[in-house]
Amino acid sequence: MFYGVILVFVIIYILKKKRATPPSTRSAPPQSAPSQAPPPQASAPGPEREVTVDDFLRFAEKNPEQARSVVDMLNSRAGGESVRSDFGGSIKGVFVMVTSGEPQTQMVAMSLSTQVLIKGKSVRVLLCGPGGDMALRNSSGVILKPLDKSPQMLLQGLIQKRVPVEICPFYLANRAESEADLIDGITPAKPAAVADELLEPGIKLFTF
Structure with a gap:
C-alpha cells in the first residue's frame, strides 16, 4: 500500500512536469529527410600539360x-x-663501327660509308675485334664482285678522302701487332673522343 501511494505521487509529478514545459522547448521527434541522391558533381579539370620542346x-x-x-x-x-x-x-653524319671479320659484311660497311660521304655527310670509322684485321698492312683482302675490290681497298679510299679511321685500343693491346703494323692514316682510338663523337647531335651509329 505504501509503495502504491509513492508510485501515484511520482506519476502525478511527471505529468505536471510535462505540462509545465513550453511547447517550443519540447524536443520534436526526429524526422527522416527524404533520401535524395546528391547531385552529380562535375570533376574539376586537371592542370593542362605544357607542351615541351x-x-x-x-x-x-x-x-x-x-x-x-x-x-x-x-x-x-x-x-x-x-x-x-x-x-x-x-643527320650530320654517321659513325660506322666494324667488328665483323666476314668480307661481305665489311664490304657493305665500306660501300655505304663511301655513299654517305658522297652525299655530303661526315663519316667516321672504328675497327674492332675481327674487323680490326682490315687495318693491318699484311691483311689479305678478298676481292668481291661487282666492284672487283676488297673491303680494305674501299677503306683506303675513305682514308684518302680524309675520313677518320681508328682501331680499337683493345685490339692492339691484346695482339702481337703494334701501331707500326697499321695502314697509313689509321690511328688508335681514344675512348673519350669516341664517346664525344657518339654523343654529337645529328650523328647516327651503324655497326657491322
Whole structure:
C-alpha cells in the first residue's frame, strides 16, 4: 500500500512536469529527410600539360612536313631570328663501327660509308675485334664482285678522302701487332673522343 501511494505521487509529478514545459522547448521527434541522391558533381579539370620542346621534336620526327609548316608559320610571325627547320634532314653524319671479320659484311660497311660521304655527310670509322684485321698492312683482302675490290681497298679510299679511321685500343693491346703494323692514316682510338663523337647531335651509329 505504501509503495502504491509513492508510485501515484511520482506519476502525478511527471505529468505536471510535462505540462509545465513550453511547447517550443519540447524536443520534436526526429524526422527522416527524404533520401535524395546528391547531385552529380562535375570533376574539376586537371592542370593542362605544357607542351615541351621534346614533344615537338618527337612530333617532327614522325611528321616532318607538318613540323616544317609550323616552323614556317613561326618564322613569318617572328620577324627575327629564324627557327630551326631541318627536321627530317638533321643527320650530320654517321659513325660506322666494324667488328665483323666476314668480307661481305665489311664490304657493305665500306660501300655505304663511301655513299654517305658522297652525299655530303661526315663519316667516321672504328675497327674492332675481327674487323680490326682490315687495318693491318699484311691483311689479305678478298676481292668481291661487282666492284672487283676488297673491303680494305674501299677503306683506303675513305682514308684518302680524309675520313677518320681508328682501331680499337683493345685490339692492339691484346695482339702481337703494334701501331707500326697499321695502314697509313689509321690511328688508335681514344675512348673519350669516341664517346664525344657518339654523343654529337645529328650523328647516327651503324655497326657491322
